[in-house]
Amino acid sequence: AQSVTQPDIHITVSEGASLELRCNYSYGATPYLFWYVQSPGQGLQLLLKYFSGDTLVQGIKGFEAEFKRSQSSFNLRKPSVHWSDAAEYFCAVGAGTSGTYKYIFGTGTRLKVLA
């Protein structure tokens, strides 16, 4: 079955520290992978996406993610976290080869940033 797992429900980091958020997926075909960020009371903002090609993907706000097929992972990273990065982060896989194309989301990781 298609699924996305985000093992860390909560992560706390100090401002200026590096960040890695984990995402593992289960999908039979070549996945399309996404990371979204959601601030409290807001909708979803796309950070980055992977369709094909270079497995290291650059996104907005200084984020990057690396697709590792052998590990079924698409972890999100940032070298130096800013207080404004505090939010909830969702990993998603695009599912459906034809007909209905939908996202399957993980349960999210809530990031807290200490000043």
Place this chain on the structure above:
Amino acid sequence: ETGVTQSPTHLIKTRGQQVTLRCSSQSGHNTVSWYQQALGQGPQFIFQYYREEENGRGNFPPRFSGLQFPNYSSELNVNALELDDSALYLCASSLGTGRLAGNTIYFGEGSWLTVV
């Protein structure tokens, strides 16, 4: 800003009532998908509309229904509201329905529904 607009942004309903949520898609997009995001959860796929027809459905009961209009805007209707229907409802528009649609998906800001 994505160009996908949803209304209303917040509303409160009583258990047993009916609710209609609206979504205007990104210009040129012909596909609308609806997602439910319960508190502390990731969004879950409700259904998708393509060219005014339902084009796939997630694990939601029939009291969740929808419409898509000729201008590709869409409505989500929920009948006989239950307390567990309290959630953020997200609309996403895209061009087409295949894998490449993932390259064009935009989400709206959502409608917060509270059922009391």
